[in-house]
Structure formats: C-alpha cells, structure tokens
Amino acid sequence: MRTILYLIRKEFIQIFRDKFLGRAIFAIPIVQMLILVPAVTFEIKEVNLCVVDKDLSTESRELVSKLVGSTFFKVRHATFSEREANDLLHRNKCDLILQIPAGFGKDIGKGTPTKLMASANAINAMNAQLSWAYLNGVIIDYNMNLLAREIGSRTFTAIPQIEVTNRYWYNEMLNYNFYMQPGILGILVLAIGFILAGLNLVKEKEIGTIEQMNVTPVKKYQFILSKIIPFLIIGLIDLALGIIIGKLVFNVPFVGSMGLLFLCSTVFLIAVLGLALLISTFSGTQQQFMFTGFFFMIIFILMSGIFTPLESMPDWAQKIDLLNPVVYIMRINRMVMLKGSTLYDIRTEFLALVLFAIATTTLAVNRYRKTA
C-alpha cells in the first residue's frame, strides 16, 4: 500500500512539473464546455427564402405576405428571373426558392388547380425536409382559407378529428444545453484521462525510464494501479468542475444522486484508463499510441449516441456497440442528471461498466511485462 502511495505521489509531481500540462488539464475542459455546450441546437433558426413572383396578383401577394408574416421564413430576396434565384441558391444566399407561376391568381379565381414550385438546398437533407414541411404548412393553411371563403360556413359538417397534444418530460422547454452538457462532459473526461494515462506509460518506455521501474520490487499490479489512480483523480476533479459549470453557467438541473454519478464515472474511468494502459503496452512509441488511441476514441465517441440516436443504427452495429464503454456513460450521465434515474434504473449499464473495468485492468496487468 505504501509503495502505491509513493508511486502515486511521484506521478503527480511529474504531471504538475510540466506547467503547461498542469494547467491545460483543467483549463481545456472548462473552456471547451463554455464554448461548445451552447453551440448546438437542432432547430432551424430561420429559412432564407427567395420569392420569384411571376404573377404579381392579389392572390400571389397574399401568399407572399403570409410567408413574410411567419416567424420561420425571412424573405431575403424577390426577383423575377429564375436564373438569378438559382444563382442565389448556388451561392448559399438563400435556402429555399418559391416560384409562383404567371396566371396563378387567375387560376384560383376560376377554381382550377394551380401549381407552385419550391426548390430547396438539400445538401443538409434534414434541414431541407423541415423547411419544406413548414412551407407546405403555410400553403395548406392558405388552401384552407380559400376553401373556407368559397364554401362559407354553410356546408361545414363536423369531420371527426383526433387532436394531438404533447409534452416533453425532464426538459420541458427542450433546452439543448441540458442535452449537450452531460455528453460533452463525458467526452472531455474520457479524452483527458485516456490520453494522459496512455501517453504516460508509453513515454516511460520510449525514454527508457521503465527499465528503472522494472528492476524495482514494485509488483505489476502496483505499477498499473499507480498509473491509473492519479488520472482517475484528475478525471473526477474535471467531472466536478464540469458539473459546477453546468449548474452555474447553463443551469443544467441535477435531479439524480451526485454520489451515484461519481460512482459510475469512477468505474467508467477505471475502464478507459485500463484500456489506455492496455493499448500502451502494445505500443512502442508515443506516436503509435496516439494514432491507435485516436482511432479508438473517435469511433467510440461517434458511435456513443451523443450526437446521433443509437436506435437508428443497424442491428449489427448496435451489437458491436455493446463493447463501447462510452455508450454506457453517456446514457448514465443523461439519465442520472436529467431524469433522476436510480441505480436500479441503470443497473445494466452499471454492470457493463464494472465488467469492462475488471476486464481492461486485468488485461493491462497481464500484458505488462517486467522484462523488456
């Protein structure tokens, strides 16, 4: 036990002797959280609309003014030439073009169906579909008005209607900060622990100081533990800082138990630190570790469900994802912080992390050879 304590002290001295790293370990997560959390929203703020009104009748103007009046559309440009409109779309000056053909008003007057053309920039398919849905909504509304005017109220028989009401639980206002903060916090804690711990061991190998360690009576498990515990402590401090920032700056609610979150994060950190050490036992140089680590990390993160829904992934990928520790901590962070889930609710995730932690640390201890 005393041996481990001495070793841990040595690690801390080494880490904080590097003035830059000592500060960066805490500064980077704080800065990144402050900048990145509010960045993400998925709603479209406004759609820049370009109107090509070739009709210029009362009817077409009525439709355009309806669009101007909606909070969703900004009518940025109005032109008569299709060419110019397409060019605006090309240059990203507008997202959506609405073309009203000549004779639009006349057709409506006569009661013959008439067409409208919309062109959307669909590189971002989701945005395009959404803005098209909104435009369609305005047009349907316009149609209904036409119909109502024509028929008056006389033939209005009651058509059975199912009404939809909805509520968002745990985050009534759909504040995206509440969604991003636990996720980004998880990634930062992961990245810092993973990289620092892995680099640390591999650096000793590369410089050759590991030889000195190997000739001491320090046992394999003691050595690995002394490489895990300092970074575990640093990771937990970062976590605490992150939670404080979340509370103070973004007012992210913390519904669940703080102790439970820290317990889960501890297990998670042990699991990833073990993995980092395992990878570094396979690597000869810091460069090798860096690229292998980068490869694992980016795939873990992108498949973790922090940015995209897990359910949308194909079945085989969801199976592979069972081996991705980041999935579990993302879920746990959000569930405990926002929904107040208890240990019983997250028992599967928690167990998975425990298994992970046991597996990676045992493997790391086993793989570490005292003989060079």
Next chain:
Amino acid sequence: MKRLLVFVKKEFLHIFRDFRTMVILFLIPGALILLFGFVVSTDLKNATVSFLDLSNDEMTQKLSDKICSSGFFKRGENLKSFQDIDPALRGNKIKAVIIFEKDFSAKLISEGKATVNIITDGSEPNMATMATNYISAIVADFNSELAGGGKAAALRVQPEVRMFYNPSLKSQHMFVPGVITLIMILICALMTSITITREKEFGTMEALLVSPLKPIQIILGKIVPYFILSLVDVIIILLLSRYVFDLPVKGSVVLLLAEAMLYILMSLSLGILISTVSKTMQQAIFISLVGMMLPTVLLSGFIYPIENMPKAYDWVSAIMPPRYFIIIIKNVMIKGTGFLYVWKETLILTLFTLGAIGLSMRKFNIRLQ
C-alpha cells in the same frame, strides 16, 4: 535542393519504419466514411414507443397499428397506468409514450373530437421533437383517412418541391465533406505536431540544427512526406464515396484536389506551429488531440450545421479553418460550382496557411535554450 530531398527521404524512412502507424493512417478515413455511411445516422428509425391505452377499442388499435407499422416506431411494452410512465422513461427503455384518452372512439363519434397525448423524453431534445412530429403527422394522415380522403382532392394550390443538389435526400452529402474536413485537419496536425517535438525531446534536434539545413528546409522536409500521405487519404475517401456511396465529384476534380492540397498544407503548418510551441510530445499531442478534436467535430458544421447555431458562433467558428474548407468542398463536390464561388474561402485558407508558416518560422529556434 538536393539536401532537402535527402532530408525528405529520411523523414519517409521514419514513417515507413513504423508500419502500424501507417496502416492506421489509411484505416482511419476509410473506417470513418463507412461508419457514417452505414452506421451512424440522424434519422428516426425503430424508436421504441409504449402505449397507454385507456379505452382499448377498435379505433385506438387501428391508430396504434398505423404508428407502429410506419417503420419509424417499434412497439414497446404496453403501460397500464399513469404511474408506469415515469419508470419506463427513466429506465431509458422507451423514447415516447402515447396516451389514448378514455372512451376514445365513443368521443370521436359523438363529439367529433378525441385526444391523443404524446409524452416524450426531453433529455434527448432532437429525438423528442422528431418523434412528436412524426406521430403528429401519422395522426394527421389518419384524420384525413377518417374524413374519407376527399380533402386532398379539394386542394386548390398544389405545391411541388425540388430538392436541389441532393434529390434523394441522402445523408452522404453531409458527411463525406465532413469526414474529409475533420480527418485531414486532425491527422495532419497530429502527425506534424509530434515530428519536431520528437527531435527536441530525443535530442536529435541538435544534430539537425548543426547541419547546413536552413530552418525553412527543415520545416519543408517535415511537411512534404505527410503532405503526400494526406493526399493519398483524400483520394481514398473520394474513391470510397464514388464507388461505395455513388457520390461522384460534380465539379472539377482538379479544382477539388487543388483545394484539398491547400487545406492539407494549412493543417500541416498548423501542426508545425503546435510543435514549435510545445516542448514535449505529450504537450503537442494533448493540444492537437484534446484541444482540437471536439471543437473541430462540433464547430465545423459537420454534424451540427453552423446556420443553426446562435449568432455569436458565426464569430467563434470564423477562426476555425475547417469551416471554410467545408464550404469549398460542398460547393465543388456536390453543387458542382467553379472557382468563382469559392475564391473568398480559398483566400482565407491561404491566409491561414501563410500565417501559420510565418509564425512557426519566427518561433523556430535555431538555438537550444
């Protein structure tokens, strides 16, 4: 010139000697492209929903079947009472609860009105809004079926839409440019940032400094090999997107490659800058991995479009080079526009490159301490 070539050859030997790193360098872009192509997507698919059916009649059966057969939703465990909702959502087993009120069909027939209540898990706002919107749309569809489908024919103004640049609404159009942008800057910065620090840390820098090589030659010699490797990476991604995802380069390939070279050069000089600033490899890796990965993923407009971000982020992302490259690559690759549409972004990238090279030249010490 000959000196430079010899130096470049030495750097190449360094790189090729480390076989595993080489393999990973080529594996990362391929893996990411396939990941985004086949695995990760932002669409709603198979979200589990539970029903709390308080009337359990023919109408609610029909509607719930319609919702579950849409392909967007999967039927989860049926709930019995309001008390079941919270545990179900808290356990993360389901994404939404759909509640049919009591005497649903009776009310629908006698009063002409019945209510469906949707409760979604707001801790995932995106999922929650999508699920709500899709369920509402399905109910609206059901409504018009109830009305006899006569309403659609009565529509006077029929809108038609053309989805420009991406008629089949494929998500590849977003992620292929995104992956190129992300991977290039991270890999390039990572690779070059440690080359100079390694020489410093191992003391071999001294040998380089006493050689007749000028600082600019050392920097160039460090850049050239990685430049070639990165270009191969870009070509791998473009080939994958052409032959696996059927997404060809619409504009000029030459222009695209030229812009990619500029971007690679920019990223490499950024790496050099990082390496001249940091003292140890650990620092360099920490800056380029922990410091750059998350901001690049989030702020380059790759997963989350910049247009949707709060106004202030226009300024924040203005100093992020990936933002400009993503505009260029989308224009040239997907819209098929020419240089005239991207000259501004190209100019900005050039300035970034010159700035990074200039700064690293100034920071590059020819004395050790």
